[in-house]
Structures are given as C-alpha cells and as structure tokens.
Amino acid sequence: MAHIELRNISKSFGSKPALRGLDLEIEDGQFFVLLGETGAGKTTTLRIVAGLEKPTEGDVLIDGENVNEWGAAERDVALVLQQYSLYPRYTVRENLEFPLKSKIRRVDAADIEERVNRVAKTLQISHLLDRKTDRLSGGEMQRVSIGRAIVRQPRVFLMDEPLSALDAKLREALRTELKNLQMNLGATFLFVTHDQVEAMSMGDKIGVLDKGKLVQVGTPSEIYANPCNTFVARSVGSPPMNLLNGSVSKGNAVADAGFALPFAGKASDGQPVTFGIRPEDMFLDPGAPAEGAVHDIENHGVAKIVTLRAGDAVIRLTTSARDKLAIDETVRFSWNPEKVVLFDKSSGLSLRHGP
Amino acid sequence: MAAVRTRSEVALNRVAIAAVLIVTIIFLAPIYWITATAFKPRHLATTVPPTVMFEPEISPFVKLFLRRSQLREQPTPEEYAAAPWWERLVFDGGEKVVRDGRGNAQLSGYPSRFANSLIVAVVSTVMAVGMGTLTAYGFSRFKVAGEQDWLFFILSTRMLPPVVVAIPMFLMYRWFGLNDTHVGLIILYTAFNLSFSVWLMKGFIDEIPREYEEAALVDGYTRMEAFFKIVLPEAATGIAATAVFCFIIAWNEYAFALIMTRRTAQTAPPFIPSQVGSGLPDWTVIAAGTFLFLLPVAIFTFLLRNHLLRGMSFGAIRK
Incomplete structure (x- = not known):
C-alpha cells in the first residue's frame, strides 16, 4: 500500500494544456475520487500516476520516492479501465494470471493458481474462469478486470470510470462491492469518475477537477455542504445546489428574481452575491415569505423534487413524497438561513472560504 | 432480415444470380483453358474448335x-x-x-525456376510483412516527427512503374554483384512490398485499442513483450491479409525478374514464356507449367480465406 503525492503537475499535449499546476496527496489506504467533466484532466492525472504519460512539469512521488523516471511496470500500480480492459483471446483465468506471469514478479505456478482462485472466489467469478472474455457480460468483464488488479496486490489501484459503461443496477451493486473491497484490502485507490453519485458514495476524499485545475479537495460532506465555488456547487449533488443571484439588504437576502428571504450570514449590504442553497434546505410553508408557482414535480418515492418558478428564477427543493401538489399551483417557500452559502457574484468563489 | 419479398424482387434476384454466373464463367474461362490444356494430349491442344471431352494425361x-x-x-x-x-x-x-554421362535423367529448367519463385516470394513476404508490421506499430503508437511526410515518402516508392527504375537498378545491381542472385531479388521484392505492408498494417494496428498494451505495460511487461503477447495476436488478421497481398505481388512479378535474373535465380514468370520461343511450342507443357504456377497462390489464399474476408475490408468489419 502506498502514499501518493503529485507536486505541481502540469501536462500539455502540443499547445493544449491538460493539467495546470496540480497538487494532490493521497494517503495510504485512502479511497480518493477525482471528479470532473470530460476533458477536465482526470484520465491524464491517472495516466501520469500510472506512468503511461510523462508530466510536462512537476513530480510524482510514491511513498515519498520520486518516480518520474520509472516506467509503468516498475511503479507497481494496477489499472482498471472503462472498456477494453481485458486481454482478448484469453480466458478469464489467463487474464487473471497475466500480471503474475510477468518476469518482474516471479510468482511460482502453485502460488499463481492459489491467488487466482482466491480472487475469483472473492469476486464470485469462479464459474467463469475457463470462459473466453468475449463471452462475458459487461458486469462480468469489469469484475474480471478488477480481479486482475487485485490479484497482483499492487501498491495503488487506479480506476478510470470502471463502472460507467454498466447499467444502473449493476453499477450500484458494484459500487458497494468495490467500496467494501477497498476497505477489506485496506488499499489505496485513485478512482476517476464524472459521476458525482459515485464520488459521493465511495470516496473518502474527493478532488474536483475543472479545466485541468484541482478546484477543491475534501471529504464528500465538506464538498457537499461547503463548495468552494459555484462550479463545485453545480457539479456535486443531484439535483444540484440552487444558485440565486441577489444581494443582502437590511438582514434579508434579496434575490434578483424578486423575492426576499431571511439571512443569517455576514455580508455587506448591496454587494452583488450568489446565494447557494441545497434543495433539502428549502421547504414549503403557507406562512413563508416568498411565493412561486409549481413548474414540475418528480416523485422519487423517498421524496419529491419540486421545481418552482419564482420570477425568472428556477428553484428546486425537496419535500415529503406525501405532500399533495399540483402543477401551476401557487405555493410559498423559504429556506434554512443557516445553510445558505454565499458566493461572490463575479468570481463565483465562496465567501466562506476566506479571502 | 425481411422474409417477405415481392414478385419483382424475386425476379430481380434471379437476374442478378444469372448475371453473376455469367461473369464468373467469363473470368474462370482462361483458368479452365489452362487447366484443361495441361492435361490434354499434345495433338488435341490446338484443335479448332477446342476439344472439350478428352482422356486426361499426365504426360x-x-x-x-x-x-x-x-x-x-x-x-x-x-x-x-x-x-x-x-x-x-x-x-x-x-x-x-536427355541423360547425363552416368545415365541419370536430367531435369528441365522448370523445377529450379519454380523453387526460385518459392524461395524469393516466401522470404521477401516474410521480411516485408515483418518489417512492415514493426514500422507500422511505430507509426501507429508513437509520435513521429513529420509522420505524414514519412508515410507519403514510403508510399511514393510505389508510384514509379518498375520499368522506369529497372535499368538504373540493373546497373546498380551489376556493380554490387547482385544480378541473378536470390539475395538481389529478395531485397528488391522486400523493398517493393514494404511500403504496401507498412500502409496496410498501420491501418490494422490503428484499429487495435492501445488500452490493451497499456494494461500489459502496467501489469509489468515491457513494450516488446506487450507487442508480442497482445498486439501481434490481435493483428493476425491484418498480417494474413498483408502477407497474401505481398506474396501474390512477389510471386507474379515479371518485369524485374526478367531484367535482373538469367538462370541461377530466375523465377517462373520470365521462364515460362521463354519456353514458347524455340521451334514448335508444346502448348500442353507450357500449360502444365502455368497450372502448377497457379497453385501456390491459390492454396495460400484458400488457407487464409477466413482472415482475408475480414482483412480485405480493411478493418471495416469487426467481429
């Protein structure tokens, strides 16, 4: 197991910068999730750690040792990809054996067999061992792929959207499985995804990447409750955080859309800000100060997600699934002023995170 | 697919089948002619109209x-x-x-020419495909400065008709003592096929996801090992298709062989027509020579037909 550190990593392809001054630290045994949109530089970061890509600038350290000049084979990392992850023409068993048969490892045959069987059992793929990989379902393939990583007992597991190509049910099941596996192995994971649900549910720590820059690093709850800018606020949470432009006036939050709600934070009067509030921190109440019309209702069973229109603002909030609401009905709403996050309107930076 | 077909579609289908049959017959006629003549008695070879029914001979x-x-x-x-x-x-x-001094029957020039053809075609195909695959891998997987220019340059060697370079090549070969040697012809054919092989193989290797090799690199293998264990088996179809093309080109090559070889390294293509020249030609013998000459390519292509079907579509059909 290992501790990973990236120091001031920059990478450009030709004239196109992919990563800009990235600093990142993954502790031993941590499940670290890199969250970002397509093209944010997640995969590039992963490939730099794997040794498949050389950073234009900066250092990669594994257990405190600079591995910039090390090849992928020497770094002893395991890689699981979204697709094309298994060797074609090989059986499942051959796939699992493949990393152990490398010359740099010298595992004897009996040991290989034992390790393969043990991993197959852990992942419940024992019955597939003699099957060719093109006869596997997507879920089975990813299981084998994860197995091929585990069987090596590598220092770090690198996973590039391993669940993205699977259907929703399977994705959920494997998500739990993967997290359990990581805890049982006590392994260091660097997991790359664009899916914020995966990030929130699996990560010990999340790093949010935007356009090649690491925007925020924190535990899922830190990132959820206290996003450092509007980008993070928008990308974490489903439905995302409500962002309302407005300003503070006489202790009230006045939205540009034409309503005012109570305010508990500190902000100078008249300064243009963006109020951020999670849907679950808003509520419907006949005595509430603001008024809006129901635009849409999504029933999720556990709760209802209600979309309101208030002036030209669109607000999402959750209510109990038992609440009876009709489209176009006029309702009154408010929020929990303690939970409001303030962002500077022009820069989008959270005012809570200091200057 | 749609099981229901209209009457006009059925009719059209029949016409199409008939057309294909006719075209096939037209194309197969010369091959039939050569094959039939190769087994005819000499006096039936040149009859007008051609004899269709006869007792085949191996003479x-x-x-x-x-x-x-x-x-x-x-x-x-x-x-x-x-x-x-x-x-x-x-x-x-x-x-x-004709017997030699000890009374042993002497062989004609044909067997050695045939052997020359085999040696030259097989060796040059192996070399062209081998080197072509490695070159193509390099172009496909690494950033090569001026990649497009290099690839164009490689292909440009195929743009000159052989006749144009034949004379200077002949003079160069004479200087190096390569005229009428197997090595000389092999070098020539390898060079000739290499450009073709590089281009074809690059297409095939581009189709193989690099994730496979990268997984192998991460799993503790060198690039060389990854190439041989992962890329090569995946490229088998492409290699087979390329090999067939190169083999056919080398096997059938006439112009260079005619100019560069006399006897020792002469291949079958220039030899067979040279037999027509003296006296009254025995067409059955010439047909027999031609018939045998057809066989290796036919067999080679037949053995690799499954690969070819996918290979000839240049990766358009994936399994």
Missing part, C-alpha cells in the same frame, strides 16, 4: 520436369520395354529424355 507434367530432345530414330522395342513409365510417355511424344 505434359512429366515432360515439364524432364530435359528432352527430339527423337532421331524410334527406340527399339527392347529399349521401349526397358524404359520406366515416364520415359515411355516422352517416347510416345516423339522425344527422348
């Missing part, structure tokens, strides 16, 4: 492999009776087998 093949000369006098019945079966076939054609 053309026997004659093809033996050095013969015209009989001046008929063999005595004892001589005839003492002769082995193949010599009797030659006697029947009004010729005799």
Whole structure:
C-alpha cells in the first residue's frame, strides 16, 4: 500500500494544456475520487500516476520516492479501465494470471493458481474462469478486470470510470462491492469518475477537477455542504445546489428574481452575491415569505423534487413524497438561513472560504 | 432480415444470380483453358474448335520436369520395354529424355525456376510483412516527427512503374554483384512490398485499442513483450491479409525478374514464356507449367480465406 503525492503537475499535449499546476496527496489506504467533466484532466492525472504519460512539469512521488523516471511496470500500480480492459483471446483465468506471469514478479505456478482462485472466489467469478472474455457480460468483464488488479496486490489501484459503461443496477451493486473491497484490502485507490453519485458514495476524499485545475479537495460532506465555488456547487449533488443571484439588504437576502428571504450570514449590504442553497434546505410553508408557482414535480418515492418558478428564477427543493401538489399551483417557500452559502457574484468563489 | 419479398424482387434476384454466373464463367474461362490444356494430349491442344471431352494425361507434367530432345530414330522395342513409365510417355511424344554421362535423367529448367519463385516470394513476404508490421506499430503508437511526410515518402516508392527504375537498378545491381542472385531479388521484392505492408498494417494496428498494451505495460511487461503477447495476436488478421497481398505481388512479378535474373535465380514468370520461343511450342507443357504456377497462390489464399474476408475490408468489419 502506498502514499501518493503529485507536486505541481502540469501536462500539455502540443499547445493544449491538460493539467495546470496540480497538487494532490493521497494517503495510504485512502479511497480518493477525482471528479470532473470530460476533458477536465482526470484520465491524464491517472495516466501520469500510472506512468503511461510523462508530466510536462512537476513530480510524482510514491511513498515519498520520486518516480518520474520509472516506467509503468516498475511503479507497481494496477489499472482498471472503462472498456477494453481485458486481454482478448484469453480466458478469464489467463487474464487473471497475466500480471503474475510477468518476469518482474516471479510468482511460482502453485502460488499463481492459489491467488487466482482466491480472487475469483472473492469476486464470485469462479464459474467463469475457463470462459473466453468475449463471452462475458459487461458486469462480468469489469469484475474480471478488477480481479486482475487485485490479484497482483499492487501498491495503488487506479480506476478510470470502471463502472460507467454498466447499467444502473449493476453499477450500484458494484459500487458497494468495490467500496467494501477497498476497505477489506485496506488499499489505496485513485478512482476517476464524472459521476458525482459515485464520488459521493465511495470516496473518502474527493478532488474536483475543472479545466485541468484541482478546484477543491475534501471529504464528500465538506464538498457537499461547503463548495468552494459555484462550479463545485453545480457539479456535486443531484439535483444540484440552487444558485440565486441577489444581494443582502437590511438582514434579508434579496434575490434578483424578486423575492426576499431571511439571512443569517455576514455580508455587506448591496454587494452583488450568489446565494447557494441545497434543495433539502428549502421547504414549503403557507406562512413563508416568498411565493412561486409549481413548474414540475418528480416523485422519487423517498421524496419529491419540486421545481418552482419564482420570477425568472428556477428553484428546486425537496419535500415529503406525501405532500399533495399540483402543477401551476401557487405555493410559498423559504429556506434554512443557516445553510445558505454565499458566493461572490463575479468570481463565483465562496465567501466562506476566506479571502 | 425481411422474409417477405415481392414478385419483382424475386425476379430481380434471379437476374442478378444469372448475371453473376455469367461473369464468373467469363473470368474462370482462361483458368479452365489452362487447366484443361495441361492435361490434354499434345495433338488435341490446338484443335479448332477446342476439344472439350478428352482422356486426361499426365504426360505434359512429366515432360515439364524432364530435359528432352527430339527423337532421331524410334527406340527399339527392347529399349521401349526397358524404359520406366515416364520415359515411355516422352517416347510416345516423339522425344527422348536427355541423360547425363552416368545415365541419370536430367531435369528441365522448370523445377529450379519454380523453387526460385518459392524461395524469393516466401522470404521477401516474410521480411516485408515483418518489417512492415514493426514500422507500422511505430507509426501507429508513437509520435513521429513529420509522420505524414514519412508515410507519403514510403508510399511514393510505389508510384514509379518498375520499368522506369529497372535499368538504373540493373546497373546498380551489376556493380554490387547482385544480378541473378536470390539475395538481389529478395531485397528488391522486400523493398517493393514494404511500403504496401507498412500502409496496410498501420491501418490494422490503428484499429487495435492501445488500452490493451497499456494494461500489459502496467501489469509489468515491457513494450516488446506487450507487442508480442497482445498486439501481434490481435493483428493476425491484418498480417494474413498483408502477407497474401505481398506474396501474390512477389510471386507474379515479371518485369524485374526478367531484367535482373538469367538462370541461377530466375523465377517462373520470365521462364515460362521463354519456353514458347524455340521451334514448335508444346502448348500442353507450357500449360502444365502455368497450372502448377497457379497453385501456390491459390492454396495460400484458400488457407487464409477466413482472415482475408475480414482483412480485405480493411478493418471495416469487426467481429
């Protein structure tokens, strides 16, 4: 197991910068999730750690040792990809054996067999061992792929959207499985995804990447409750955080859309800000100060997600699934002023995170 | 697919089948002609109209492999009776087998020319495909400065017709003592096929996801090992297709072989027509030579047909 550190990593392809001054630290045994949109530089970061890509600038350290000049084979990392992850023409068993048969490892045959069987059992793929990989379902393939990583007992597991190509049910099941596996192995994971649900549910720590820059690093709850800018606020949470432009006036939050709600934070009067509030921190109440019309209702069973229109603002909030609401009905709403996050309107930076 | 077809579609389908049959027959006619002639008795080879029904003989093949000369006098019945079966076939054609000082029958020029063709075509194909695959891998997987220019340059060697470079090549080969040597012809054919092989193989290797190799690199293998264990098996189809193309080109090559070789390294293509020249040609023997010459390519292509079907579509059909 290992501790990973990236120091001031920059990478450009030709004239196109992919990563800009990235600093990142993954502790031993941590499940670290890199969250970002397509093209944010997640995969590039992963490939730099794997040794498949050389950073234009900066250092990669594994257990405190600079591995910039090390090849992928020497770094002893395991890689699981979204697709094309298994060797074609090989059986499942051959796939699992493949990393152990490398010359740099010298595992004897009996040991290989034992390790393969043990991993197959852990992942419940024992019955597939003699099957060719093109006869596997997507879920089975990813299981084998994860197995091929585990069987090596590598220092770090690198996973590039391993669940993205699977259907929703399977994705959920494997998500739990993967997290359990990581805890049982006590392994260091660097997991790359664009899916914020995966990030929130699996990560010990999340790093949010935007356009090649690491925007925020924190535990899922830190990132959820206290996003450092509007980008993070928008990308974490489903439905995302409500962002309302407005300003503070006489202790009230006045939205540009034409309503005012109570305010508990500190902000100078008249300064243009963006109020951020999670849907679950808003509520419907006949005595509430603001008024809006129901635009849409999504029933999720556990709760209802209600979309309101208030002036030209669109607000999402959750209510109990038992609440009876009709489209176009006029309702009154408010929020929990303690939970409001303030962002500077022009820069989008959270005012809570200091200057 | 749709099981229901209208009457006009059925009719159209029949017309199409008929058309395909006719075209096939037209294309197969010369091959039939050569094959039939190779098994005909000599006096039936040039009849007008052509003889279709005849009793096949193997005497053309026997004659093809033996050095013969015209009989001046008929063999005595004892001589005839003492002769082995193949010599009797030659006697029947009004010729005799040329024997060396020890009385051993001498072979004609054909077997050695055929062997030359095999050696040159096989070795040059292996070399062109091998080197082409490695080059293509490099172009496909690494950033090569001026990649497009290099690839164009490689292909440009194929743009000149052989006749244009034949004379300077001949002079260069004479200087190096490569004229009429196997090595000379192999170098020539390898160079000739290499550009083709690089281009074809680059297409095939581009199709193989690099994730496979990268997984192998991460799993503790060197790039060389990853290439041989992962890329090569995946490229098998492409290699087969490329090999067939290169083999056919090398096997059929005529112009360079005609100019660069005389005897030792002469291949079958320039040899076969040279037999027509002297005296009254025995067409059955020439047909037999041509028929045998057709076989290797036919067999090679047949063996690799499954690969070819996918290979010839240049990766358009994936499994």
